[in-house]
Amino acid sequence: MQLLYSLDRDSSLSLKDVLKSYNENIDHSYELFLFSIYVLIRISECSLSDMKKRKSKHLPSEYDKSFTDKLYNNALVKDLVENKPLQKKFENLAFESKVNLDYMEKIYLEFSKTDDYKAFISGESTNEKVQETLLTLFRYCRQNEYFNETLEDSYYNWVDDKSLVVGSVKKFLKLLPSENQNAFKNFLPEDETVKEYGLNLLKTCIKKKQETMDMIIPVLENWDHDRLAVVDTILLQMAICELTDFPTIPGRVTLNEYVELAKNYSTAKSKEFINGILDKLMKDLTDKGLMSKVGRGLEA
Numbered sequence: 001m002q003l004l005y006s007l008d009r010d011s012s013l014s015l016k017d018v019l020k021s022y023n024e025n026i027d028h029s030y031e032l033f034l035f036s037i038y039v040l041i042r043i044s045e046c047s048l049s050d051m052k053k054r055k056s057k058h059l060p061s062e063y064d065k066s067f068t069d070k071l072y073n074n075a076l077v078k079d080l081v082e083n084k085p086l087q088k089k090f091e092n093l094a095f096e097s098k099v100n101l102d103y104m105e106k107i108y109l110e111f112s113k114t115d116d117y118k119a120f121i122s123g124e125s126t127n128e129k130v131q132e133t134l135l136t137l138f139r140y141c142r143q144n145e146y147f148n149e150t151l152e153d154s155y156y157n158w159v160d161d162k163s164l165v166v167g168s169v170k171k172f173l174k175l176l177p178s179e180n181q182n183a184f185k186n187f188l189p190e191d192e193t194v195k196e197y198g199l200n201l202l203k204t205c206i207k208k209k210q211e212t213m214d215m216i217i218p219v220l221e222n223w224d225h226d227r228l229a230v231v232d233t234i235l236l237q238m239a240i241c242e243l244t245d246f247p248t249i250p251g252r253v254t255l256n257e258y259v260e261l262a263k264n265y266s267t268a269k270s271k272e273f274i275n276g277i278l279d280k281l282m283k284d285l286t287d288k289g290l291m292s293k294v295g296r297g298l299e300a
Contacts, residue, residue, distance in 0.1 A: 001261065002160075004205055004234045015206060022202055025157060026189050031093055032155050032165045033187055034086075037172065038095045039104070039150060040138060041080055046108035047071040067121055071137075074130045079177040086184050098154040103146040111140050127177065134173050142166065197246070204241045205234075212237040219280040231266040232274060239278055243291050251282050251291060 003018050003025075047069040054064040071077075080086060090096075111117055120133040141147040142162075151158040158165075168187045175183055205212070216236050220228075239258040243251055255278045262270040285291040 001231070001234055001238060001265065003202060004238070005230060007206065008230055008234065018202070018206070019199075022199065026194055026198075028155055028157050029161045029164060030188055032151065032158060032161055033168045033172075034089060034093065034184065035095055035098065035151065035154065036138075036165055036169045037080065037086075037184075038090050039099065039147065040134065040141070040169075041077060042099055042101070042104045043108050043111070043137065043141070044072045044077055044134070046105050047112075048073075049105075050108070050112060063118070063121070070121070070125050070130070071117075071133065074125065075127055076130050076134060076173075076176040083181050083184075085181050089184070098150075100146075100150060103150055107141060107144050107146050110144065111137055114140065116140075131173060131176065135170060138166075138169060138173070201238065201241060201246070204245050205238055208241060209237065212240045215240055215281065215284070216277070219277060219284060229267055229270060232262065232270050235262055235266070235270075235274055236277060236281070239274075240281060240285070243282065243285055247293050249293075251286075251293065255279065255282065 003021055006021070007013050007018055051067055051069040054060060054067045057064055116133070116136050120129065120136075123129060148158070155161075172184065172187060213233075216233070235258050239254055242249055242254045255275070258278060259271055259275045262274040266274075282291065
């Protein structure tokens with residue numbers, strides 16, 4: 001959607017430019033996944049200095065006396081720190097230069113005050129408990145301004161790709177510790193998603209731009225297509241291409257997805273507009289035999 005918008009707004013862009021940007025965006029999504037893991041390691045590493053400070057107090061509390069650096073010194077984080085292929089990847093992507101250590105310290109100190117962290121320090125140190133706490137830390141980070149700023153400063157696509165990255169990080173953490181040092185590579189975007197769907201959809205939308213507009217204009221009724229929001233026009237064009245050229249995707253799924261995109265990226269009234277126009281388009285395409293879906297139940 002964003003690339004099609006850029007292409008519409010900038011006449012100097014070529015198909016080659018757009019396809020290059022598409023591939024770069026895919027790479028950035030995977031880097032975000034890796035960077036999130038790197039940031040979690042650096043935050044947990046702050047427990048080392050925390051323990052040192054607590055142990056050096058003249059009048060330590062009972063909690064200070066029992067405090068350990070087990071948020072960092074545990075089998076799961078150790079698995080990440082000693083993973084040479086993963087650490088090499090971190091190095092190649094220059095993650096160290098993208099992290100503000102003061103921010104890492106601030107995130108850790110805020111998290112260390114939570115009841116969840118205190119219960120972890122006082123409780124047993126099984127791998128299950130460590131995993132649960134790392135997931136809790138990651139959930140806490142996603143609500144933290146310093147964490148979000150860190151990711152946004154290095155990757156502009158963090159806001160758009162957040163749900164995708166979050167799901168991947170959670171799955172990866174649940175695999176730890178792992179004997180497979182290349183497990184992180186399993187989270188590379190699949191060709192089915194990147195090429196068979198995403199790349200094909202992009203190319204199809206560009207190729208059929210005028211054809212899709214010829215389908216949209218007749219169902220607009222009282223709407224002047226020249227006054228449509230650019231994003232709304234692009235979403236409708238994308239939806240038509242998905243309805244007509246991707247037979248394994250149910251029509252109702254397409255409708256719901258593009259209504260949601262309109263809600264998140266377009267005007268306040270776009271959600272209802274896209275829903276109404278797509279509903280008419282689906283009926284029109286079905287009547288003309290242009291929306292052929294493969295498999296039981298895929299028509300709806």
